[in-house]
Amino acid sequence: MSPRRPVRPTAAERTAQTERPAQTELTRGWSTGLGAAGVSVTVAGVLVNGLAYLVPVLAARRLDPADLSALAAALGLVAIVGVPGLGLQLAVAVHRARHGASDTRRLTAVTAAVCAGTLVAATPLLVIALDLPVEMPALLAVTTAAIVLSSRSLGELQGGQRFVRLAVGMAVLAAGRYGGVIAGLLLGAGPTGALAVGALTAALTPAVLARLAREPRRSSTAPRLTVAQVVAGCGATLAMLVVSYADLLLARQLLSPSDSGAYSVGTVLSKGALWAPQVAAVLALPRLARGDRRSRTVALAVTGGCGVALVLASTLAGGLAFRLAGGPDYDHLGRYAPLFAAVGALYAVTFVLLNDRLAAGARWAAAPLWVGVAGLVAVTATLRPHTVPGLLLVALGTAILTTALMAVTARRPAPIPAAEPD
Numbered sequence: 535m536s537p538r539r540p541v542r543p544t545a546a547e548r549t550a551q552t553e554r555p556a557q558t559e560l561t562r563g564w565s566t567g568l569g570a571a572g573v574s575v576t577v578a579g580v581l582v583n584g585l586a587y588l589v590p591v592l593a594a595r596r597l598d599p600a601d602l603s604a605l606a607a608a609l610g611l612v613a614i615v616g617v618p619g620l621g622l623q624l625a626v627a628v629h630r631a632r633h634g635a636s637d638t639r640r641l642t643a644v645t646a647a648v649c650a651g652t653l654v655a656a657t658p659l660l661v662i663a664l665d666l667p668v669e670m671p672a673l674l675a676v677t678t679a680a681i682v683l684s685s686r687s688l689g690e691l692q693g694g695q696r697f698v699r700l701a702v703g704m705a706v707l708a709a710g711r712y713g714g715v716i717a718g719l720l721l722g723a724g725p726t727g728a729l730a731v732g733a734l735t736a737a738l739t740p741a742v743l744a745r746l747a748r749e750p751r752r753s754s755t756a757p758r759l760t761v762a763q764v765v766a767g768c769g770a771t772l773a774m775l776v777v778s779y780a781d782l783l784l785a786r787q788l789l790s791p792s793d794s795g796a797y798s799v800g801t802v803l804s805k806g807a808l809w810a811p812q813v814a815a816v817l818a819l820p821r822l823a824r825g826d827r828r829s830r831t832v833a834l835a836v837t838g839g840c841g842v843a844l845v846l847a848s849t850l851a852g853g854l855a856f857r858l859a860g861g862p863d864y865d866h867l868g869r870y871a872p873l874f875a876a877v878g879a880l881y882a883v884t885f886v887l888l889n890d891r892l893a894a895g896a897r898w899a900a901a902p903l904w905v906g907v908a909g910l911v912a913v914t915a916t917l918r919p920h921t922v923p924g925l926l927l928v929a930l931g932t933a934i935l936t937t938a939l940m941a942v943t944a945r946r947p948a949p950i951p952a953a954e955p956d
Contacts, residue, residue, distance in 0.1 A: 571697030571698060571817065572813060574702075575701045575816050576813045581704075585712035587805075588712070589716060590602075590798065591858070592719045592720065593605050594799055594860035594861055596722065599794070600795075603786055603795050603798055604666055604670075605728070607783060607786050609715075610779045611674055614775050615649055616678045617775045618768040619682035619685035620685065620767075621771040622685045622764055624770070624771060624819070625764045626638055626692075627690075627693035628819065628892065628893055629693065631695075631819070635690070638689075638690075641761065641764060642686040645682055649682050651675075653672075663787075665786075673730050674729065676737055677732055680710065680733075680738075684740045687703060688707070690747045697817065699746055706739055710737075714733070715728045715731065717731050766899070774881070776903075777904075777906045777910070777932065777936055778881045781877075781929035784910075784911075785798065789920060800856070800859075803848060804877045807844045807845070807879045811841070814833040814886065815886050818832070818833040819889055834887075838879075840879075841876075841882055844878075845872050848872045848875040849871070852869055853868030855868065855871045883940075884936055884937045884940045887940045888900060891943070902936055905936070905939060906936030906939070910928065910929070913932075
């Protein structure tokens with residue numbers, strides 16, 4: 535008998551043998567990320583959300599309803615106009631995860647200048663439409679530029695999976711962004727004075743974060759980050775922030791000053807539910823950029839579970855939630871707390887799905903969000919709700935529609951560009 539020849543593996547078997555170690559490594563990386571990195575980012579996220587939460591809480595106790603609404607609108611403007619910073623961080627993180635380090639300083643400076651210049655140029659419109667003091671847009675421009683410049687460093691840390699340093703950077707930026715505003719409110723400086731102190735502290739953060747993200751110089755063959763990649767990230771994050779803040783800005787136009795102030799207190803609960811589970815999206819993004827689909831499942835499970843828990847908690851203790859957010863004057867609005875929390879929880883899920891589509895290189899990833907914005911504006915223009923529950927129901931309907939559309943589009947596979955080693 536002739537000796538039996540070894541059976542050669544088929545092409546499919548060779549592919550499976552090649553992919554299995556990579557999948558194991560990705561899974562192991564995710565598990566490791568849930569350790570020290572996950573704890574660090576979670577703690578930083580709690581600090582960021584705590585400081586962001588403290589601003590409207592203090593404002594509700596130290597400002598009259600008109601000034602409270604003005605400060606809330608101003609902070610909403612910073613969040614919206616500063617979205618290119620989030621888009622830049624997203625684009626830098628995805629690019630770094632796929633290709634390694636590259637020089638993004640010039641593109642960052644241009645992005646910051648455009649954001650700040652937009653606020654300054656829009657001063658007459660903002661003063662008239664939102665009834666803001668004339669000096670306020672310039673202060674917001676300084677804060678916005680600092681946030682955008684800092685976002686590059688956060689993106690480098692996130693894409694390089696240096697999550698402990700990322701957590702430190704998040705805390706530093708939060709302290710600069712909100713710490714000055716909090717100090718101004720405690721000193722009784724009013725909305726404009728508080729924003730002036732906040733602009734000063736925010737301006738100090740970019741240099742600190744750049745030093746934190748610094749790495750030893752080494753030659754790199756990575757392609758440059760392109761304007762198109764930043765624009766895609768900016769467009770998507772702009773859509774996310776516009777759809778989640780639009781109801782707050784509409785409240786300024788549609789509701790009375792007292793009801794507008796009350797609605798701004800309620801949106802504190804929405805923003806808490808939106809940003810509380812952000813650690814899942816932060817840890818998942820670099821792995822999503824490299825094609826790890828399990829990361830999306832875990833991130834969605836964590837985000838959805840957190841949202842359900844927050845809605846249930848606000849159902850049981852809605853009055854307490856409003857009392858903590860705005861003081862005893864807003865305790866009677868506690869029955870609306872679950873609805874405000876549900877709006878934020880739905881958008882948190884949408885945010886994870888949006889990150890997944892962007893990391894996968896999908897085109898028109900943010901289209902469902904812009905549909906939601908258009909729907910919100912159209913419905914409010916038609917119905918013109920003039921009460922807190924009326925506007926809140928429209929906002930909740932928009933959140934449900936947007937999340938459903940995003941979930942449908944996320945079912946379609948998008949090609950993952952080949953990852954390159956660092």
